[in-house]
Amino acid sequence: MKLGSAIAIYFITWWMCLFMVLPWGVRNAHEAGEAVEQGNEHGAPVKPMLWRKVLATTILSAILFSVIYGQVTYHWIGFDDIPFVKAITTD
Numbered sequence: 001m002k003l004g005s006a007i008a009i010y011f012i013t014w015w016m017c018l019f020m021v022l023p024w025g026v027r028n029a030h031e032a033g034e035a036v037e038q039g040n041e042h043g044a045p046v047k048p049m050l051w052r053k054v055l056a057t058t059i060l061s062a063i064l065f066s067v068i069y070g071q072v073t074y075h076w077i078g079f080d081d082i083p084f085v086k087a088i089t090t091d
Contacts, residue, residue, distance in 0.1 A: 001069060001072050001073060006065075006069065009065065009068060009069075010061065010065045013061045013064050013065050013068065014057060014058070014061040016061075017057045017060045017061040017064065018053070018054075018057045020060075021053045021056050021057045021060065022053060024053065024056070025049060026045045026048070027045065027046055027047070028042065028043050028044060028045060028046065029042065029044070029046055030042065032046045034046060
């Protein structure tokens with residue numbers, strides 16, 4: 001895998017993981033028992049904890065990227081290894 005491809009795949013994996021991690025631990029003002037001030041959104045998180053989520057995203061995406069990199073580089077699983085899938089051959 002070339003460096004540019006690896007960076008692009010990691011970038012896409014990181015953003016997908018970020019959107020998976022963003023809802024973790026979110027509590028709005030109503031759930032936290034706080035009053036909503038005039039002009040504030042009722043569903044806005046009280047403490048978004050973005051640095052924790054960025055760290056969790058980075059760790060999760062590094063693990064997923066290493067699996068993707070291993071599959072692309074070392075071909076751990078091929079079409080012949082997957083049940084009910086037949087490889088297409090050109091004869």
